[in-house]
Amino acid sequence: MRSQAAKLKEIMKKKKAESKVQNFNTVSTRTIAIASGKGGVGKSTFTVNFAYNLRKLDKKVLIIDSDIGMANLDIMLGVQPNYDMGHLLREECSLEEAVIEGPAGIKLLSGITGDDSFIDIKNEAMKKLIELGDKIEKNYDYLLIDLGAGAAKSIVNTILAAEELILLLTTEPTSVMDSYSLIKILSKHQYKKKIKLVINQSQSKKDTDKTAQRIIKTVKNYLDLDLTLVGSISYDRKISEALRKQKPYSEIFSKRKAAQDFENLTRKISGEEKEQSSKGVKSYFYKMVGFFNKHVK
Ligand SMILES: Nc1ncnc2c1ncn2[C@@H]1O[C@H](COP(=O)(O)OP(=O)(O)OP(=O)(O)O)[C@@H](O)[C@H]1O
Structure with a gap:
């Protein structure tokens, strides 16, 4: 009898072959990991x-x-999810039940919680993960993955699997150092993609530019990786107020400077759509399955 891993490999091969015959002229789902060192x-x-x-x-x-x-994120969006991705993979709920709607039609799926979640993922669940990728591909333009801080294995794997990375940092030296450490780990894994840099809580353009140029240069010189500064977001204490109100800051303080910054950044990032390769979200789930598969062997 063939092992489950072999069967899974076959399913993945078949799905990949199917996706190749699809029309890739259409822009597929952009899969963007959002990370920070600190x-x-x-x-x-x-x-x-x-x-x-x-x-x-x-x-x-x-x-x-x-x-x-x-x-x-559920708190920030003022929603209360009853299920997470773990429930979904264990077939304890449907995708429709697991995905909840927040303000302005933003959809949220809670990731798997608990440190041992990786170990719990068996081959059947991996198949589900690929199916989930298919469904997301059909229904969304963007998949944003909000990661934890640091460089834990699960975080690095997610970044390696995602098509794009937005790295957030502040001008504080500890934030810059921790970001550099994360990029160094990625480079050890042969990460070659361009990394989009966003400087948050910016209080002076001079400091922001200086921080950005320094890390861009250091990363280029020592790790031979390209960081591109997408932009910065101004410091605004109203951001905490929006958090307390459980509403997006850009919705309730739309006239403020940082809200303009968010709008500009979004336009800039979404403007790159045509440059993106068309592998989309499926490639992300294939890779994640590959990482899980290695882990359970
Ligand atoms: N541009 C900003 N101006 C002022 N305060 C900000 C700004 N951005 C974030 N904050 C505040 O910083 C704090 C941390 O923000 P947030 O929870 O988004 O960080 P995080 O990186 O997701 O944290 P964690 O690593 O714990 O997940 C919050 O209190 C938030 O209101």
Whole structure:
């Protein structure tokens, strides 16, 4: 009898072959991981407001909250999920039940919570993961994955699997150092893609530019990787107020400077759509399945 891993490999091969015959002229789902070396720099704030501004551009957006143990997007969006991806993979709920709708039609799927979740994923669930990829591909323009801070294996694997990476940092030296450490780990895994840099909580253009140029140069010289500064988001204490109100800051403080920053960043990132390769979300799920598969062997 063939092993489950062999069967799974066959399913993945078949799915890949099927996807090759599809018309790739259409733009597929962009899969963007949102990471930071250090915690508390504003990943979730960025994710929510980026998603909100994408919705204003009429893009269909699904966020996966992968900040294991510290998931807080539901609070920020003022929604209460009853299920997470673990329930979905164990067939304890449907995709429709697991995905909940937040403000402006932003959709949220809570990631698997708990440290041992990787170990629990068996081959059947992997098949489900690929099916989930298919469904997401059909229904969304953007898949945003809000990661935890640091460089844990699950975080690195997710970044390696996603098509794009937005790295958030502040001008604080600890944030810059931790970002550099994360990029160094990625480079050890032969990561070659361009990394989009966003400087958050910016208080002066001079400091922001200096920080950006320094890390871009260091990463180029020592790790031979390309960081591109997409832009910065101004510091605004109203961001905390929006958090307390459980509403996207860009929705309730739309006239403020940082809201304009979010809008500009979103336009810039979404403007790159045509440059994107068309592998989309399926490639992300194939790779994630590959990582899980290695883990359970
Ligand atoms: N541009 C900003 N101006 C002022 N405060 C901000 C800004 N961005 C984020 N904050 C505040 O910083 C704090 C951390 O933000 P957030 O929770 O988004 O960070 P995070 O990187 O997702 O954190 P964690 O690593 O814990 O997941 C929050 O109190 C938030 O209101």
